[in-house]
Amino acid sequence: MSERVMDDDAGLRDGGLADAAPPTDGEARAGGLGRWLSARLRRGGRGLVIAIPYTWLLLFFLLPFAIVAKISFAEYQLGIPPYTPLVEWAEDTYLRITLAIGNYQFLLEDPLYIEAYLGSLKMATVSTILTLLVGYPMAYGIARAKPSTRNVLLLLVILPFWTSFLIRVYAWIGILKSNGILNNFLMWTGIINEPLPLLYNEFSVYLGITYSYLPFMILPLYANLEKLDKTLLEAAADLGCRPWKTFLTVTLPLSLPGIVAGSLLVFIPAVGEFVIPDLLGGPETLMIGRVLWSEFFNNRDWPVASAVAIAMLVFLVVPIMIFQHYQAKGEKR
Amino acid sequence: MTTLAAATRTHTKPIIEIQDVVKKFGDFTAVNGVTLTIHQGELFSLLGGSGCGKSTLLRMIAGFEEPTSGRILIDGQDVVGLPPYERPVNMMFQSYALFPHMSVEQNIAFGLKQDGLPRAEIAARVDEMLRMVELSRFAKRKPHQLSGGQRQRVALARSLAKRPKVLLLDEPLSALDKKLRERTQLELVDIQDNLGVTFIMVTHDQEEAMTMSTRVAVMDAGEIVQVDHPHAMYEYPNSRFVAEFFGSVNMFEGTLVEDEPDYVVIESPEVGSRIYVSHGISGRQGSVVWVAVRPEKVFISKNQPTQLDNVDRGKVTDIVYLGGISTYMVTLTSGKVVRVTVPNVTRQAEAEITWEDEVWIYWRPESAVVVQQ
């Protein structure tokens, strides 16, 4: 009897839910059947628990991308929904599939889109570097602080993250505009005679992205630098290495995973950023998130907006994969 | 002592039967074909270094791991495939695994509540357990308000509250400091003796296994090397591994030259005389064997002993004073270093043997054990 039970269990373990038949021979004791049932229930329960978030993500995360991909091959039409169906019955006799690659052709032909993509990449790259330059010394300083001070400083880094993003961007408008706080202050001190053009240009977008995403850079960097073994630095100093050289040869290479994680957390969302270029950028600040938004809301051209989104995803697939690779590695630690 | 009394007690009824159990994690074989029978009322130890498979074996009995192949019977019932919550055994964890959000009495009552016992009975049982581990006045405290030793006792009480057929203990004392550990060893043995519950304990500490257990299984690389009573394990190790793992030992490599039913003679380039051992072995003449002699069974003297076998000359190269005993390191003419322990019956200052002395070392024919492999 026991052997049969074991066979059943082996079947269950291998994932063969369907092929493990209940014991039917008359000699089967109640224990055998009960055990088989409870094993199946246990497995079922486990599957159910996985299924809940899995189904949700499939339905509301993966499926939408499929639909976006589908609509990017449709054509714009007046009506609701404002796009042509891909599959339709023509004259009720045969199935007609229309793949309109025109949207993608349009993206390649109109210089607006190429410029917007390149603009986004440039803006995201420059602001990621700026964020790293501001964030690294801060993360390093926090990691080297006394434990009690460290917690307070960390809290101060996290705090802005909990306050409204929109409002933090908004705060800069009041500071940077031509009769804003900064210009008023500079004119009052007499450094300048007329207001500087601080707002509605690339400078203000860089500033806005750096400001908004700074916590995303500091936190992974801090997590990495905090773990850095301080005796390594002492060993380097003991071996006659000067502080700056120690930093360049020991600390910096060891903190590379933190740099990569933080940079990706800034770079990927920054490429698709809409709010900051819209509020702080000028009319010539072309970014792809803004283009997508206006295709969708102003031109109501859903197929082109979808094609823009798919093209943006193609750009971002590699950085997203690298990010997930680091996430998975962090999980193992 | 308790241990000896328990060892001589007759164990008839098998409570745990492990039959040819194999456990693989991917390519790694953690447990490789273990067969073991543990009897009612034993305090059985699984002893071995880290990664030898002892914890995996224990976790398979508890139901946290399923064997890749083989059977495990608890009290005659095959438990393979049964989840932990349906097995009649309980476990005490190395980290104690106390529920941090529950008081001491809630921790102890947890298992009883799962069985749906009436409230009055739960209260009575919790009370009894608290008295057993002398923690009655700490009943309302949370785990973090207890010291390490108290937490260890709560963990013990919690795992015994359900009166399991077998209690599994995973390194139960490793988190305690040395002094507390020694006291707790004796307490655990007393509790086990009073309750008559079978204990299976995993430990890496051979002294702990020796003082507490009725029987010990030494494991290495997923396999059981030897199962025996502690004193038999010490006096009659069946392999070099066990001899060296269990206490310290002098090991001489040699060739079997005479093999009679009641004695063997071995010639070793490491020792200046023949080695005569007064027990037979089942070895081939001319095969390479090892002779194991415990340091306390070797005599040291400035005068030449009368015996012709099991004797050699050497020079004292080091002395380790340990209070009750001293260990002499004697370098033989062959260069081999032999450890000799001698009880300090006189004060050290008056000791007649000291550094650089030329000495004789020798042992009785019945003191040595021949091991193969």
Add this chain to the structure above:
Amino acid sequence: MRNRSFFLLTALGFGFAFLYLPILLLIIYSFNENRLVTVWSGFSTQWYGELLRDDNILDAAWVSLRVAFFSATISTALGTIAGMVMARFGRFKGRTLFSGMLSAPLVMPEVITGLSLLLLFVALEGLIGVPQGRGVSTITIAHATFTMAFVAVIIQSRLSQMDESIEEAALDLGARPAKVFFAITLPIISPALVAGWLLAFTMSLDDLVVASFTSGPSSTTLPMVVFSSVRLGVSPKINALATLLVLVAALTILIAAWFMRRQESQREKEAAAASAEQDRF
């Protein structure tokens, strides 16, 4: 050595000034009497009064609060299960896809998430008639989806710090897996649950882009109102609103931090007392 710490101190000083000065100025100028926000003419709280009489803003705030409450609750439930699956369930078929779908929303540009969810809702409506139009429910689903990734990260990291043998001990004492989860795991990780819920709530309350895509005509959220007003320029009323939002968030976090710190030091004290007591034996 001294040079380096001087450099670090300066970096920290400038960094935190950079982070906090704009917020501080925003708060100060919310009490400005002048309609021109950035020209100081005297202290006044009139803008707060006007804010509280603006039905548009109050309605939007109510929509936002409802969406944030429900989406945070759904996302905490789903994120907790997802974090549990990632931390405790070992290998299963499709785990790679699952962890990919779980971590991608952490970095996914909001415009893509918003657009894709809107197109899903439109397609579903065309196919099965549900959801009918868009409104609070579609924003709630969208927010739950992108915030659950953050909850899952918090729960997963908390679970990986927790001693797994505590759950094993409960199983060993006869509790079934569901019982172990509710009686043991959940109470132990409850602070992480609260943190996850608060984070999801804040992110939902803060979101403009995803809500803009998935909202309907009758469901304007607070950030949408703020955005359309800000697009027209700075306004003292928005400064007042911003001040209130910042203060509420800051107070919540500070109180939570203070409370957790106090609890921790209390625990440490009790633990120290317990070992001292043992030593007297």
